[in-house]
Amino acid sequence: MKQEQQNCIFCKIIRGEVPSTKVYEDEKIIAFLDIRPITEGHTLVVPKAHTSGLLDTPGQTLAELVFAAQKIGQALVTSLGAEGFNLTCNNGKASGQVVFHLHFHLIPRRASDGLSSWPHREYALGEAEKMAEKIKSALQ
Numbered sequence: 001m002k003q004e005q006q007n008c009i010f011c012k013i014i015r016g017e018v019p020s021t022k023v024y025e026d027e028k029i030i031a032f033l034d035i036r037p038i039t040e041g042h043t044l045v046v047p048k049a050h051t052s053g054l055l056d057t058p059g060q061t062l063a064e065l066v067f068a069a070q071k072i073g074q075a076l077v078t079s080l081g082a083e084g085f086n087l088t089c090n091n092g093k094a095s096g097q098v099v100f101h102l103h104f105h106l107i108p109r110r111a112s113d114g115l116s117s118w119p120h121r122e123y124a125l126g127e128a129e130k131m132a133e134k135i136k137s138a139l140q
């Protein structure tokens, strides 16, 4: 086993070496409650195969992860009476990622939960088009 998998906290949870409050498991995916929840029921959905984030993960694994996130998201709504949920995935240190094993956050939301959304800014004239050109050039 690679060193990074040996030391990875989520790999340790998957191997059963570290306890977790599991809510779902199948052959490819595990989901457990976040140890420091943003809201009650905050769940992490995690592929069992170690990759560090979205960019180094095969498409098949991403498909399995999204499918499980949909199923668990529905369960949060049904079982906890959540009015909605955020599905987020931090990628890279600058984004706030601290565990470098790919995971989706499912954060149950209520209109009354008092959490605000991210601040928005405005584009200056022509700025959006320049931005889009840069992004498109990397997609060709």
Ligand code: AMP
Binding pocket: 009, 018, 020, 032, 033, 034, 035, 036, 037, 044, 089, 090, 096, 097, 098, 099, 100
């Ligand atoms: P991220 O910023 O996306 O890397 O978030 C990592 C998340 O993992 C944080 O919300 C932590 O609270 C959570 N976390 C870290 N260690 C554990 C653990 N042992 N069990 C459950 N959640 C964890």
Ligand code: ZN
Binding pocket: 004, 005, 008, 009, 010, 011, 012, 050, 051, 100, 101
């Ligand atoms: Zn890992």
